[in-house]
Amino acid sequence: MGNGMELALCEAQNAAQRGEVPVGAVLLGPDGTVLARAGNRVEELHDPSAHAEMLVMREAIAARGGQRLADCTLVVTLEPCPMCAAALAHFRVGRLLFGAYDPKGGGVEHGPRLPFRAEALHRPEIIGGVREREAALLLKTFFQRLRTPGEGAESAS
């Protein structure tokens, strides 16, 4: 699973290079095989729902002919937002590993804490804070550069 986070961090870095908010995700099958990997593609696809988590869940389930992801692990560099946290239940993701906590925008350990609500259809096993500092540093650097005059996200290297 450590390998999964390594790949997710790589996808996050690639996302930053494309001017996207640097979040990356990997979907691991029951034996640890990588079923899908992606970074945010919100800007590129003109799709505010194209978060890394949504992309890998959709790709992985399509590859499995619609079979839900109860035996799979979603690895993502940032605590999922409420949209993605709710989608985790629709896809029946078995296990969630995430990197940085997101007190402002997170929906798993923060905000509505969707998987822990009484009416939740499904609750994955949840492990947060995996390589938290690296994941948080990527985001921090990205937003600092965005705020620096004359140096947009496009020039992040």
Add this chain to the structure above:
Amino acid sequence: MGNGMELALCEAQNAAQRGEVPVGAVLLGPDGTVLARAGNRVEELHDPSAHAEMLVMREAIAARGGQRLADCTLVVTLEPCPMCAAALAHFRVGRLLFGAYDPKGGGVEHGPRLPFRAEALHRPEIIGGVREREAALLLKTFFQRLRTPGEGAESAS
């Protein structure tokens, strides 16, 4: 806007014909033009996130080159689930009209009530219960047929 719900109900009926949970949605532009219309395509696309609301939001924003939907109205036959309710904020939908209330699975007026939370990024104008009975009857009939032995959703006519 009444016309929007008429179309959304039609999309919901079409979804039932395809064996999908009968929910339909329409995205109306500032002048009431239909930017996108869709029914659920969860089964067909092997994609548990392919709710009618997600499909129309994604289609409409792509057609507008990424411009957020603050001047648009999302019309949907059922109260959105938490995933779709959270997505409404990401897409900055200006107004939400929905049909039937969903006390069990809804995320707008029920459950986490996402648009009303303090940390919500954006709250659309919300009007629920529009042609509620018709929308609810579609769902009720669909699930009754599913439960009748020898008469699956495929044979719904």
